[in-house]
Amino acid sequence: MLLDDRAHTLLNTLITQYIAQGQPIGSSTLAQQAGLKLSSATVRNVLVDLEHLGLVSSPHTSAGRIPTPQGYRFFVDAMMTASTFETVENESWSSQFQPDSAHRMASSAAQLLSQISQFAGIISTPKRSHMFRHIEFLLLAPQRVLVILITPEGDVQNRLLEVDRPYQTHELIEAANYLNAHCAGLDFTQIKQQLSQELSQLQQHVTLLMQRAVLHSHDNHTPQDDTLIVKGERHLLDVTEFANNMDRLRHTFDLFDEKTRLLQLLERTNQAGGVQVFIGGESDMLPYDGVSLITAPYTANNVVIGTLGVIGPSRMAYERVIPLVDVTAKLLSRAMGQGLLPSL
Template sequence: MAEVLNERSQNILDAIVKDYIISAEPVGSRAISRKHNFNLSPASVRNVMADLEEMGLLCSPHTSSGRIPTGKGFKYYIDTLLEVRDLKPEEKEQLSHSYRFQNMRMEDIMQEVGRVLSGLSQYTGLVMAPKFISTVFRQIEFIRLSHGRVLMIYVSETGLVQNKVIEADSSLTTRDLEQIGNYLNEELNGLSIQEVRNKLKRELQEDRVHYDRLKKQALNLSCSALQDEVEDQLYVAGASLMLGQPEFATPEQMQRLIETFESKKQLLELLDRSQSAQGVQIFIGSESSHVDLEGCSLITSTFSNQKGAIGTLGVIGPVRMNYSQVVPIVDFTAQLVSRVLDRELE
């Protein structure tokens, strides 16, 4: 699959991609031959470029213009040529100070991370909060609303608060709900949601449950409270920065981009995918199949605490993104957030 290029071709591809990342404009043979001292004439460079074009790594917008890298070209660059340097200690130090996490709710932390990611990269920051199902049970409360509707408030180990309205037997009193809460808090403390579900299922099947009305109701209630997925929380920051990029300069492209950001569905799908793997991942718009993010690239990394609450954060920018700068930022930020989440556990 991955074609092998000789060194000269690699160097030239590298140079073209780097130039294009800066200028956003087609790169000509003359510029390459002059700026980088390969000691090659433009004509020789042109020959190589023609080869690269044939391989599908470059293309030219029209007959007589320079070349721009294709999606495949960028992929090759990222996989083979990109050198991601580690941040220096002082850079890490500085980066840590960009984030102010003191006395913040989970929501605020997620939002702040998005904002800072966007600010540092000058692209759009994305954060997906840890999924409900990946969290560890800490506390649950039930509050009676009207007509047999109950407000459930769930708090995870890390202080993630989620709430949900559920239907319940309208005969349940405030007192009942309190007892149910106490019972569950004692029973379920420290279990992962997955374990909680298993435990609940097991207990519901035991026969003797049917003799204890309250216990049965407790189990039913917590089942509907914890069974269904709670909607994913996605934070998007700095969407307007994307509009400054030349690749989205036309009104139609802008509108499409903002629509995509607004609906969040496609973004969630992408972030979901990256959650399966570890470390930094890069998606290139054109290759990412049915997702309609043409011209965009996504750099993501997952964060998690020791108990396994997993979230994803990243930066979305034009394919022509400054990967060597953004990748370490995303990487280190993910580590930073993981550490902060662990700090929440006393």
């Protein structure tokens, strides 16, 4: 949508003032705040045009205007194109993301987003990989073996096996060498099929050990591995737009409970890459008017493993929250990539 410079300036000013004040903006106030030498009548005419375009609306006949979801979208897209964001101080945040378990670091990121934005911080935790990059077997006792799986994302997952017969160290090395040479990067289901086909080519006790390890790892992958962490939902109770609109507040908390829908929404960020802004009411992805979600993917070793973000009112300071989400995703990605992470 193309607007002339005058209309663009008035729309940006209106949205900026509405975000700051939370009240409909009248034409006289807008004329003064925009810094344009325009009469109130001229400003009113421009506002009528913006209303016809669906960018602003008037809650009451005699009231000023407020932005619509389409107006917020125009405002945010223009901001992101121009990259006009506030400087985000992040030096003190780095200590929040010392290499730790992926789950604890994800929880810290959601908490940080909530504390700084004063809205709700959300994050999808890394999915457990259904394949491995490297495997090792460690003999703990004659019939107890520790399986160490390193995923393509660099996550280290440990599995304890109770085996039916005692194993020698050289047998465990033989099994690990075979799996690393022939099965690294394959899905666990493919590995199981391959081992069944090659049973006659290997020593039976080695094959049984490998099948047991793979089966145990595969069975540990459940739908609960793909979880969503939400921090600071109570902050929304203090937001005027939610406190004065119980339907909006209820819909937002319903969204937290409907994890599948929210996880699907976060998944779209993984596919698109970079910071994404979802504004409520503009599409069926986030159908609740007055709610916005800002997200960004985070990585480990340049592989996207999850998404984090902030949920708050559409009347939020986007110039502050967008870089907050972006920087947090980058700091978390850096921490996730530092060394091999312990098991979730």
